[in-house]
Amino acid sequence: MNVLILETTCDETAAALVTDTLQVRGAVVASQQRLHERFGGVVPEIASRAHVERILPVVDETLRQAGASLADVDAVAVANTPGLAGSLLVGLSAAKALCLALGKPLVAVNHLQAHVYACRIAAGRDVFPCVALVVSGGHTCLFRCRDPLHFQLLGNTIDDAAGEAFDKVASMLGLPFPGGPAVQRVAEQGNPRAYAFPRPMLHASGGLDFSFSGLKTAVRYQIAGAGEDLDAARQRLAPQTIADIAASFQEAVIDVLVAKSMAALRQCGDRILCVGGGVAANRPFRQRLEQQAAQQGIQLYIPPLSLCTDNAVMGAIALERLRAGLTEPLDLDAYPGPMRAV
Numbered sequence: 001m002n003v004l005i006l007e008t009t010c011d012e013t014a015a016a017l018v019t020d021t022l023q024v025r026g027a028v029v030a031s032q033q034r035l036h037e038r039f040g041g042v043v044p045e046i047a048s049r050a051h052v053e054r055i056l057p058v059v060d061e062t063l064r065q066a067g068a069s070l071a072d073v074d075a076v077a078v079a080n081t082p083g084l085a086g087s088l089l090v091g092l093s094a095a096k097a098l099c100l101a102l103g104k105p106l107v108a109v110n111h112l113q114a115h116v117y118a119c120r121i122a123a124g125r126d127v128f129p130c131v132a133l134v135v136s137g138g139h140t141c142l143f144r145c146r147d148p149l150h151f152q153l154l155g156n157t158i159d160d161a162a163g164e165a166f167d168k169v170a171s172m173l174g175l176p177f178p179g180g181p182a183v184q185r186v187a188e189q190g191n192p193r194a195y196a197f198p199r200p201m202l203h204a205s206g207g208l209d210f211s212f213s214g215l216k217t218a219v220r221y222q223i224a225g226a227g228e229d230l231d232a233a234r235q236r237l238a239p240q241t242i243a244d245i246a247a248s249f250q251e252a253v254i255d256v257l258v259a260k261s262m263a264a265l266r267q268c269g270d271r272i273l274c275v276g277g278g279v280a281a282n283r284p285f286r287q288r289l290e291q292q293a294a295q296q297g298i299q300l301y302i303p304p305l306s307l308c309t310d311n312a313v314m315g316a317i318a319l320e321r322l323r324a325g326l327t328e329p330l331d332l333d334a335y336p337g338p339m340r341a342v
């Protein structure tokens, strides 16, 4: 059995053809990074128009890679939540049209659950039950996952997502978009203890929720004093100061993400941690997680970089839904967000 998976939640147009034994026969990601970088962030209208242009060529290329044709597709899966409304609608419309034309079932994919399932795919074996942390540009969520079909939301960001904070701090420091990889690169030359930025909501009353906007504001005031122009102040920063700010900011985010994940594991009595989403591509974050997991006897699953950032392969969680008989009618809607209870 082959499932064709479409992913258009944000600014990557992606498709994959995956078998019921999780063999990836074809996978394509068309990045829109070059279209958005001069704006310093994703422009939703540009993203949805680019998805319209790319979705069919991306499907064609995926099938070509797999040496397959549409006749070999047994079901079509699509991420319909959460994401940008216009972007979600492109993938959803394409998936529905394919289902109608081929007479095959439609399967809905929750993009955040798919980020967790990337761990299952990369591990090549069961990772459930587990605690899962999803850290992406739009979300910072902790889940308790009983199995691939039952996710309970334990904690969420109350303002900015971790990736969003990376992107905004990068922009304040004059670094290119997307900010995460740029901050990581510059931070390699910096001292993570140069500035004592806040570790938001680490106190017990913060529970398992996250907040990154205060940290972002602290970085802003480190660059420029109150009433001072940010751009002018940045021009005066020495490269070493930029590196030190980047490293100290990154260290604060890592401290919070790791501490909350460990707290969630304790709270749930679990020993398996799955981590997914674009920020999970961050090298010092991965190293710290590995260190902590080894120290505390936690089994850690983080996918390779290509399965951390947005891709369609992770949507193979659709196979779990298909096996459970969870297919959708063709009037399935897109749910941009926020994170829906699952």
Ligand code: KG4
Pocket (backbone or CB within 6 Å): 010, 135, 136, 137, 138, 139, 162, 163, 164, 166, 167, 178, 179, 180, 181, 184, 277, 278, 279, 280, 281, 282, 283, 308, 309, 310
């Ligand atoms: O999961 P993803 O590809 O898309 C969303 O679903 O949002 O995540 C994108 C986010 C961006 O904010 C980007 O800056 C961040 O992941 N990111 C990183 C790194 N690579 C990507 N953040 C920190 N370090 C990285 N190496």
Ligand code: ZN
Pocket (backbone or CB within 6 Å): 111, 115, 136, 137, 277, 278, 309, 310
């Ligand atoms: Zn994502």
